[in-house]
Amino acid sequence: MSDFPYLKIKHYINGAWKEETGVKTEPLYNPSTGEVIGEVPMASSELAKEAIAIADEAYKTWSKLPVAKRMTYIYKIRQGMVDNHEKLARAIAYDQAKHISEARGEVQRVIEILESAACVPSTIQGEYLDQVANNISARVIKQSLGVFGGVAPFNFPALVFGWFIPYAIAAGNTFIFKPSTQSPYFMQIMCEIFMETGLPAGVVNVIHGRRDIAESWYDDSRIAGVCLVGSTPTAKKMAEGCARGAKRSMLLGGAKNMLLVMEDANMDVFITNYLNSCYGSAGQRCLAGSIVAAVPEIYDEVLERMIEAAKTVKVGDAFDPDVYMGPLISQKAVQNVHNYIDIALKHGQGCQLVLDGRNIPLPEKNKNGFFVGPSIIKDVTPCNPLFTTEVFGPLVATIKVADMDDALELVRRSEFGNGACIFTQNMHYAETFSREANVGMVGVNVGICAPHPYVPFGGIKGSLIGTNKAQGKNGIDFFTQNKVITVRTHHPKGPDHKPQNASVRSCVAS
Incomplete structure (x- = not known):
């Protein structure tokens, strides 16, 4: 896109842009075209340590700021996102290449998360027990x-910022954020918003680099917790480091999610949700439906409708309004789908x-982009690597299951436990599946079982390695600690003091 400048991504530390000389950079690509559109600096270990020191110093003041004052900054950041909604969405569509319509939706969801975080004065209220003893x-x-x-x-890049930073700073903590080197542009614009809103220096710091950035956190006593x-x-691997350093950890991992279609499912509802679940974000999300299971009575019909619908998915540039699915993040991601x-x-x-x-055929300007179209492999068995591995692309496996219990057993056996969805109009199926599916999030007649900002997001088993889920009350609990205060009171004149009789004069006229 010619209206974007060459992106020279910068660190944001202590409320200002920070550049290092003599450090390596990684190229930044536009996945829609394959062009190099910028460069991302790989921070030195010295800069990583500096960021910790800055955040620690800022914490001493920020944590003492009245909660109402902290909320004014949350409101300002929210308004900054509202005012820059399209700019932020276009940033996501440029370097991450999520289709512009989906990028707009992601920015809107983060605005809603900020609104949820603005409720912190209510959600961090404690408890009081009177007369627990004399x-x-x-x-x-x-x-x-x-x-x-x-x-x-x-x-x-936007949603994960929303899961972490608003709740953390609203509760009085400070933060060091490492965006992906493949999609850092959104956070660069957010840093501009931080500066415009006057967010105190050091409260949020953004540093770019490789995994050794996080490795510098585990043994540093100034770091309270780590999120991923x-x-x-x-x-x-991060859980091991956090355990060694006695850090809190919120670590959301991979997934392999099933969409189960029962014999009474509304097929039109399923197909609409299947397209969004399996091919939205080009299949590059942890709640993507990558396994479609159906009972024998309708398996062939489901497969036929899936193929027919997938053929209508237009693939192309993330900024093309007529496109449904954009590219994958990199050529390596494309090759990974081919390999699987x-x-x-x-x-x-x-x-x-x-x-x-x-x-797949593409317009000339997208010939070098990182594209894979919708792909379906039918009759995959539970022992097939495609059934057990998160591919992270628009590749869907179908499997015929005997009944709901058969599908539930496959879900139980999975290494992952992020999400699972059932399509049915039968309340018994819906309620039984919801109770017994061994996952953290269940959908009934929805293909993306993503909770709203007010409830927790996260799986179980291999999909959640840390101690808490993201957003909502779980997010607040993760970023705060409970302190118990026990108080005994006694009369200042001693326990044997008795009140003296005193005359009382009435204030009523006689």
Whole structure:
């Protein structure tokens, strides 16, 4: 897009842009065209330590700021996002290449999260117990902890910012945020908003680099906790570091989500949700439906309708209003999808590629972009690598299940436990599936079971390695600690003091 400048991404530390000399940079791509559109600096270990020191110093003042004053900054940041809504969405569509309509939706969701975080004065109120013993009261107060570090993935640069930073700083903490080097542009604009709103220096710091940024947090006593959205192997590695350094951890990992279609499902509702779940964000999200299971009575019809609908998905530039699905994040991601198509088919046992999204036709300007079209492999067995591995692309596996119990058993056996959805009009199916699906989030007649900002987001098993889920009350609990205060009172003149009789003169006229 010619209206974008060459992006020289910068660190944001202590309320100002920060540049280092002599450090390596990584190229930044526009996935829609394959062009290099900028460069991202890889921070030195010295800069990582400086960011910790700055955030720690800022915490001493920020944590003492009255909660109402902190909320004024949350309101200002929200308004800054409202005023720059389109600019932020276009930033996401440029370097992350999420389709512009989806990018707008992501920015809107973060605005809603900020509104939720603005309720912190209510959600951090403590408890009071009077007379727990003679002249003894007890109260529980919620306090901030200190400096938090957070690592974001490439696929939701805005949403993950929203899960971490608003709740953390509203509760009185300070933050060091490491965006993905593949989609840092959104946070660059957010830093401009921080400056415009007058957010005190050091409260939020943004640093770019590799995984060694996070490694500097584990053994530093000034870091209170670490947040991540990423793969399960990365989450497990970070959990080890957090455990070694006695840090709190909110570590959201990978997923392999099932959409189950029962014999009484409204097929039109399913197809609409299937398209969004499987091909929205080009399949690059942790709640994407990558397995479609159907009972024998309708399996063939479901597969036929899926293929027919997927063929209508227009693939192309993230800024094209007529496009439904944009590109993947990189050429490596494209190759990964290609590889898993080959792996699945080589595994055999009757599976078949019924829709091939490789080498799809594209406009000339997008010929070098990172594209894979909707792809479907039918009759995948539970032991096929495609059934168990998160591919992170628009590649869908279908499987015929005997009944709902059969599908539930497959969900229970999965390494992951992020989400699962059922399509049915039968209340027994809906309620039983909701209770028994061994996942953290369940959808009934929805393809993306993403909770609204007021309720927790996160899975179980390999999908959540840390101690808390994101957003809502869970987010507040993660970024605060409970302190119990026990108070005994006694009369200043001693326990044997008795009040003296005193005459009382009436104030009523006689």
